[in-house]
Amino acid sequence: MKKGFDFVGVGVCFFCHDGNGRVLMNKRSQNCRDEQGRWDFGGGGVEFGESIIDAVHRELSEEYSATVLASEFLGYRDVFREQDGKKTHWVAFDFKMHIDPTTVKNAEPHYHDAIERFPFNAMPQPVHSQIPRWLDLYKHKLFS
Numbered sequence: 001m002k003k004g005f006d007f008v009g010v011g012v013c014f015f016c017h018d019g020n021g022r023v024l025m026n027k028r029s030q031n032c033r034d035e036q037g038r039w040d041f042g043g044g045g046v047e048f049g050e051s052i053i054d055a056v057h058r059e060l061s062e063e064y065s066a067t068v069l070a071s072e073f074l075g076y077r078d079v080f081r082e083q084d085g086k087k088t089h090w091v092a093f094d095f096k097m098h099i100d101p102t103t104v105k106n107a108e109p110h111y112h113d114a115i116e117r118f119p120f121n122a123m124p125q126p127v128h129s130q131i132p133r134w135l136d137l138y139k140h141k142l143f144s
Contacts, residue, residue: 003045004083009090012056013043013134015074015142016066018101023120024064026112028128034083037113040128043092052093064115065107066099074138079130094134096142 003009016024025039044059046052060066072095079090106115118124120143123131 004088004090009088010046010052011043011079011090011092012046012052012059012095013041013092013130014056014060014095014097015041015134015138016060016064016097016099017120017142018117019069019098021120021143022101022117023123024066024099024101024104024115024117025123026063026106027114027116027124029111029113031110035128038126038128039124039131041131041134046093056093056095056097060097060099061107063108063112064099065103065105066097066101067103068097069100070098072096072141074141077133077137081129092130094138096138 001007026042028036028038028040030036042060042063046055057068060068074094074096077092077094079092081088101117104115106112
């Protein structure tokens, strides 16, 4: 049985910013299960027995090794997608994370071709398919 396919998967997603209007994003490599070559904020699955807060901090550390200065829970989303022709369903818990940019590094170079910061109004293209919906839901909370 596979989470997201055979039963609802639970995940965390994070929007990392430096406090000065710049957003941290990763470019998904060919080793990612989908959306290769697209720019993404970051996130991952919650492990059995792990709290949501522990999961978001673990995933952020695994991907970016960044020091978190502040975090804010933004909300949750049902994520319905298709992967390899199969329907998937995830519940994503979304966070805004203020990070120390001097501590960021590409901690998963096998999954990320690049890790870069961009001005919020000049994010690179193409982006992960979930980012437009994510921004519609939370844009008013990101730099308030």
